[in-house]
Amino acid sequence: MANGSRCAACRQLRRRCTSDCIFLPYFPPNDPQRFSVVHKIFGANNAGKMLKQVEEYKRGDVAESLYYEAQCRVEDPVYGCVGIITLLQQEIYNFESQLAKIEAQIRLLKAQGVATPTL
């Protein structure tokens, strides 16, 4: 394969890119940063193993989720995307509290039989 069409992984790793390269379909040469981030966090070998261990039709999603996770870790070196999970769980807790309050107000409203409650 000509140099011009090597995938982003083979370019960065300075190696030949064969037509059966595991990275080729998911790390195109026009987006070198995508592979670079995955390489930095997971390493090329581990990322390659994770792609190979699932059926071919799922590999696009593996590459996408590895890229997302790796970006999170670069942005937040301490918590990575676990920080996002914590934030979302907090948001859900807030929603639950909000719902519980509204439901309590509705119960009160029903009990009082007030026509124009101040909710």
Add this chain to the structure above:
Amino acid sequence: MANGSRCAACRQLRRRCTSDCIFLPYFPPNDPQRFSVVHKIFGANNAGKMLKQVEEYKRGDVAESLYYEAQCRVEDPVYGCVGIITLLQQEIYNFESQLAKIEAQIRLLKAQGVATPTL
């Protein structure tokens, strides 16, 4: 350091564990699976780099979040903990819909001046 007190990382990598080993405080020998999972997903070198690049007092959280992420990836090789983020976002969307419905019902209730609404 005696073999018996090598950290889980140095045990698995079959190397000497020095008192300044980056893994020693976060991967104790009595929990080999903890390091094993992090090693499988991120690789020992990358995990070591990620620990070293933050201040010492934050390293416990780095080790914990790496372990959580790695476990997620082992359980869900396609989406890892990005799958959890998607689920939580869906849950938040459902809460938002639920709240919007309840608020619409309350507005209706106020407008109708109904004492005992069927909510």
